[in-house]
Amino acid sequence: MFGITLITFILFNMLMGDPAVRFAGRHATQAQVESIRSELGLDRSLPEQYIFYVKQIVTFDFGRSWATKQKISTMISEGIGPTLSVTAPPFAMSIVFCIGLALFTSYFRGTVFDHGVVVTCLALLSVSSLVYIILLQYFLAYHLGAFPISGWDPSWIGRWEYLFLPWIILFVLTLGSNILVYRSVVLDETFQDYVRTARAKGLSSQKVFAKHVLKNAMIPIITIIVIEMPFLITGTFLIETFFSIPGLGGMIIKGLNESDFPVIKAMTVVISIAYMFFNILSDILYTVVDPRIKLG
């Protein structure tokens, strides 16, 4: 926690030059630059600035965006809704679908079907995510006209038609890596002794998979899922810029393009905290799923 604040602070304060000069514009007088500097709190000593920065994080008050003059905390709370409505459904669908397919391929391991799935996944992973977005947007939205090309509706009912295409794209994007990861997890389990025992007891192969293997494979799978949770926030920056969806990802990219340091700084901190939170959560979930492990 301390580390994140320190590193982002160093990164943004020491390396980026004098933001006051940038902020004031090319034709500002010396006095104007000075007044902006004191307004931004840049005339104070570095430790003082650092304490101010930590205080901002603790109180969740990151000041105002330089570009839009909006409060950043409001921008974040407004952006999180659209982002989650884009990411959450395909995230869940992809997990269910990929675990199912992973069980299937490991059941038929070594067959043509299994090899086919693995090679397809590797091939899927070898195309840039940009290409998927460009092509799917072009064919489904522009060419076939099945969906609007881009746009957003703030109301919950109106936004559906804008959401389907991003959902499809995100689902396709996560397929390749998810299937490969889950498949290797499930395969690891199928060679364990308990599988042989269960088979020896006379359980059918299908039953062993559905009951024993799936249950045991859930432990690593849950970790993977929980650790990927921050993806719900960061996973869509490309899609949000493509489809002009007013979410957090688009906010980051806009902030980067407009040199809007407070926004970038706030987003870095917020996402890092989310990441840490989910890391701790996965440790706790371990103990819930696997009673053999105790929190040390």
Added chain:
Amino acid sequence: MATIATTTQVPTKKAQRNSLWWDAFRRLKRNKIAMVSLAVIIVYVGIALGAWTGLLYPGVGIGDPNYQYQEFSSQHPFGTDVLGRDVLGRAVHGTATALSVGLIASGISLLIGIVLGAMAGYFGGKVDALIVWLYTTIDSIPYILLIPSLTFVLGRGLINVYIALGVTSWVTLCRLIRGEFIKHKNRDYVMAAEVLGAGHTRKMFRHILPNVTHLAFVQFGLGFVSAIKIEVILSYLGLGVDPRTPSWGIMLDDSKLELARPFWGNLTAATIFMFGLILSFNLFNEALRDALDPKLKNR
């Protein structure tokens, strides 16, 4: 039988190489997919070297405005772009950019990862605590924000992309190397080296490191692929290389608005080039990992 005969004749150092690297190499040679992928990678390296030395498409940066958006033809297999530049030539030069990003960025991360991982694992104590703190912190800042912030701070340009990708991607390797060093540092052969008067540096890099290089190899391959992919996305977003540098990301950015014309050259060329490289690298990585895995040795 032949291998056993050589191991008995040749002194120990060579024998050791026989056991791990030759084994791995022999297993790789038997794997047809791996060999095909390797051949493809070598072709790409050839293309990149050709572009870099100026043998292939020397004047690709200068277009002819009279010939913009040409159809696909034998002279311009992927047509020409908005400035009348040959798209195939751009993709060829993009190969050089992509390979250099992969090579240098994962080279930097390899160096940092090995040195810090070795120090953390070998010395333990405060050094270890500091390095672990450093990498958990860097790891918890998502690369999506860390890399753009770095390229932002450093400014746009190819060299800064190398640095930004390099200094953000060493964490996994560092963690692995640290674990291996903790395991190895109290082994008998290290103690023997100490008795013979070897210093810390010599023990770390001359004695322990050769036993963990296989990890570095696999990680290098993975880092290579992800560096290329991230470079494409960064350049697309305008946070990567300078727009005048030929890059697949820039080509994809150009292609977005050209599909409606319709002009497919940029998209097709960039996708085909990238697909071939990344797929063969992925397949080769898988094979290499299997070949270096001692558990699968007698397969």
